[in-house]
Amino acid sequence: MAYSKKVIDHYENPRNVGTLDKAKNNVGTGLVGAPECGDVMRLQIEVDDESGVIKDAKFKTFGCGSAIASSSLATEWLKGKSVDEALAIDNMEIVKELELPPVKIHCSVLAEDAIKAAINDYRVKNDLEPIKFEDSIVH
Amino acid sequence: MTQLQLPIYLDHSATTPTDPRVVEAMIPYFTQSFGNAASRNHPFGWKAEEAVDYAREQVAKLINANPKEIIFTSGATEADNLGIKGVFEMYARKGNHIITCETEHSAVLDTCRALEKRGAEVTYLKVNGDGTINLEELKAAFTDKTILVCLMFANNEVGIIHPIKEIAAMAREHKALFMTDGTQAVGKVPVDVQELGIDIMAFTAHKLYGPKGVGALYVRRKNPRVKVTAQVDGGGHERGMRSGTLNVPGIVGFGKACEICMQEMESEAARLSKLRDKLETELLKIEESVVNGTVDSRLPHLSNISFKFVEGEGLMMGFNQEIGVSSGSACTSASLEPSYVLKAMGLDDELAHSSIRFSLGRNTTEEQIDYTIEKVSKAVQKMRDLSPLWEMHLDGIDISSIEWAEH
């Protein structure tokens, strides 16, 4: 199976690789997947206290090229969005943008899960109720 | 020095290129000597039959068999089916118990599973961490209903070679037949069915520089005389054991490929094991990398290495435009399950996901190996910089202690 140009581009030049300070109150960390499943994604957001806008996002991913590209793209999309806007990111938008084939849809689901987990981590740290999400489709 | 040609092929356990000498031998049998080997009444048929007979000798010679003991098939999958199902049906009165192993190729495992639905009792031997089987366990598995022991000669994923002579002797002692899937071994290492005591063996042309779509089942005719029930009915070709018009060009190519292997195997094995050792030694200099499977008894041209904390498919993407290898990672399979062979060896799933199989072959050069070492080392580094697991490892966090979210 060949990869789309966009997947290759994110793979070769991953955006926003790295680590934010987990200890900070305005940093939310989502760690999803499991090594046994072959994929682990860690996605972090840093929220501007005043405006509620995500001012930085970072990721690290253990997984296939599509998983790496999905998380890289997710960090790009997150930056500049409010937390509420970020919640609306749907994995199928990632699938569309990266032209992922059906067997790789779950890699995008992982990215969506990681976003939600990061947001909830941020919410809990800031004394907000975690949002209950429906179970993701795959995994 | 010649310019390095890309991409580099290091996946010879999946298939090999057909040797140009083989192709050359095949060509006349498409357009000129195109006859049906079963046409007994004209020179077209005679010529085809002659060619098949000659190829049968070439194939038999490579494994020290009698040409009459070779049944041509469409490949190893069909030969595995014919051997196992054929024995199960032929020896039904004697028993219904088959002994095999968890790390066999799916052509063997799925055949055994299919037979379980038809009343077979199958013992799937477990393997040790290095892929070897426990001979004591094998011994204990025999019952008075055991008709067949089916254990592969060399494993396709990790390359380990089982102690075939001992296993064959054990089967004989318990009055069971011994079958081996020789697909990965024949033409690469010496395989002598007489000396080793093999009763039945499946193998295929496309793993030994022959064409795809042709293989053989060796079936012993003396001490003991072994019989298998045909699985394909029809015109009674191959002495009734496998009907269907013979693939004459394919068989001719298979024969030629065997002849070349016979001549070149020894020097090739020495050359390739040197290159393989170089590749392995250099790649093992990368921290947290390990060889999968015992290194004491294995194919000379294969190395299976896990690079911890990076995922195989993601890693391969770093060089698969330039180097063709395969991985035990789930991400490369449609089932999202990592390699069952590595799992049976007790590897953590995570390590199975991190495995890469390098298999060298006739066209592999030292330059290619040097290039591969450099490319793969860089790709591992790049993937580790991206890996949350590597970061945790560097921070001294034990990954197995983390509770991962429910899946």
Ligand SMILES: Cc1ncc(COP(=O)(O)O)c(C=O)c1O
């Ligand atoms: C051990 C083993 N058995 C059987 C097969 C199947 O061979 P064929 O492609 O000729 O059916 C293979 C090849 O994939 C193999 O490695």
Ligand code: FES
């Ligand atoms: S992470 Fe396994 S297929 Fe994408």
